[in-house]
Amino acid sequence: MKPIVAITAGDPAGIGPEIAQKAADHPRVRDVCEPVIYGPPDASRFEPGVLSADAGLAAYESICEAVRDAMDGRVAAIATAPINKLGFSRAGLEWKGHTDLLAHLTRAPRVAMMFWSDPLKVVLATVHVPLAEVPRLLTEALLGDTIDLTARELPRFAIARPRIALAGLNPHAGEEGLLGSEENDVLRPAVEAARARGVEIDGPFPGDTIFGRAMRGEFDAVIACYHDQGLIPVKLLAFGRAVNVTLGLPIVRTSVDHGTAFDIAGKGIADPSSMIEAVLLAVRLSKPHGQRSAP
Secondary structure, eight states: OOOOEEOOOOTTTTTHHHHHHHHHHHHHHHHHHHHEEOOOGGGSSSSOOOOHHHHHHHHHHHHHHHHHHHTSSSSSSSEEEOOHHHHHHHHOOOSSSSHHHHHHHHTTTTOOEEEEOOEEEEESSOOSGGGGGHHHOOOHHHHHHHHHHHHHHGGGTTOOOOEEEESSGGGGGGTTTTTOOIIIIHHHHHHHHHHHHTEEEEEEEHHHHHHHHHTTOOOEEEEEESSSHHHHHHHHHHHTTTTEEETTTTEEEEEEEEEEOGGTTTTSOOOHHHHHHHHHHHHHHHHHHGGOOOO
């Protein structure tokens, strides 16, 4: 029997409903699962490309319904179309995106955002926060949790003994304190502590070279200090093919590597490639370990 995968339609005023339907209808998806779309029954009342609190609330309700069904075992996994963070805010919702909302709904104590692609795998230590706040948030405890979570979760992706690298925060990874102290004060101690716990991790390495090294096979994944540090190389190498995976949840959740694209919503031209890849990866992750093939 094929697993049932919930595909949430995301913000109904964006391209989410279109790419959700295109993915659900795609032969590659139909071959491996039974897709079920979760979205507002009256989606036509939302004007394409128009930001609204109503659309934000509708997206939220669809996510909650899909999570309930995943937690209860009625669906094997969730693949989510994009939401609009401002739409969430206008609806009075406190969450900045899927990741923190899913952690809340599933009561997961520690989660992390990972972007999976064939050429590069990246985990983010901090996500949707202003760049000015990143140095304060990068504590040894936060990095230790992220490192441990990454090492624990990567075997789900057929990486038995993951080799992990930590990217530096500052240019040249601080140049021994000349260009910033965070590497010596926080990042390097976090790496050394993780190694003492048995994690195969190295760094911090300069951000302008470590992603290329990982792409060439020296490391299985890179932990980036902040959002754009990690997502620029992933999207440069694999935009439209990368998949957002939430690590640390008690359910399987994948998503696309792009946003709501209000500028092309309702025009029928949205590319469903990342949504298709998200569903296919969700199916693979939902299988017992012994039945999985490498994504």
